[in-house]
Amino acid sequence: SQKIEQNSEALNIQEGKTATLTCNYTNYSPAYLQWYRQDPGRGPVFLLLIRENEKEKRKERLKVTFDTTLKQSLFHITASQPADSATYLCALDPASNTGKLIFGQGTTLQVKP
Amino acid sequence: GAVVSQHPSWVICKSGTSVKIECRSLDFQATTMFWYRQFPKQSLMLMATSNEGSKATYEQGVEKDKFLINHASLTLSTLTVTSAHPEDSSFYICSAGGARSGGEETQYFGPGTRLLVL
Numbered sequence: 001s002q003k004i005e006q007n008s009e010a011l012n013i014q015e016g017k018t019a020t021l022t023c024n025y026t027n028y029s030p031a032y033l034q035w036y037r038q039d040p041g042r043g044p045v046f047l048l049l050i051r052e053n054e055k056e057k058r059k060e061r062l063k064v065t066f067d068t069t070l071k072q073s074l075f076h077i078t079a080s081q082p083a084d085s086a087t088y089l090c091a092l093d094p095a096s097n098t099g100k101l102i103f104g105q106g107t108t109l110q111v112k113p
Numbered sequence: 114g115a116v117v118s119q120h121p122s123w124v125i126c127k128s129g130t131s132v133k134i135e136c137r138s139l140d141f142q143a144t145t146m147f148w149y150r151q152f153p154k155q156s157l158m159l160m161a162t163s164n165e166g167s168k169a170t171y172e173q174g175v176e177k178d179k180f181l182i183n184h185a186s187l188t189l190s191t192l193t194v195t196s197a198h199p200e201d202s203s204f205y206i207c208s209a210g211g212a213r214s215g216g217e218e219t220q221y222f223g224p225g226t227r228l229l230v231l
């Protein structure tokens with residue numbers, strides 16, 4: 001069956017450290033993966049998109065990797081801050097370029113000062 | 114940047130009544146909008162794709178007669194939960210495509226509508 005999985009356990013790290021979140025998928029062949037941030041009671045906010053022919057993409061303190069062999073994407077936040085505390089969702093378009101997104105269950109990150 | 118609004122932000126209604134939720138793209142046109150539902154501590158589940166000027170397409174297991182979608186213009190889609198029941202209580206979120214961020218196409222999400230059916 002098709003699945004997109006993120007670690008459902010909350011990730012607690014100390015301020016200043018690097019947070020690494022994992023997204024694994026099964027039986028999909030996405031042309032790209034997206035990462036979103038969601039705060040409680042709010043809609044998701046787009047962070048980064050990485051295409052299948054890109055191994056890595058960066059935006060300020062954020063870095064995303066995409067390994068189509070492992071069927072995995074890693075999301076890194078360097079020099080983490082308490083304001084980075086939120087739930088992070090990975091998403092993929094199951095049929096490529098339809099615009100429809102299938103989301104993982106999200107990983108909650110807690111950055112402690 | 115691209116902004117999507119939803120109205121109302123929260124609504125409480127009695128069982129059996131219908132509730133309409135509006136989704137607007139404020140500064141761009143969206144030929145396609147998407148409706149998601151999110152239960153507490155769960156991920157977003159795609160309900161349907163709303164296409165301007167044509168019928169919506171629903172995901173498997175979503176009742177089209179219960180969740181009526183109308184995409185009347187390039188900036189407005191509405192979701193009507195008909196004859197709402199307590200199990201319809203959820204967080205409903207819309208998104209709109211067609212906007213670009215740093216050269217990448219993506220979807221922009223509304224702030225969500227919290228529905229509580231008593």
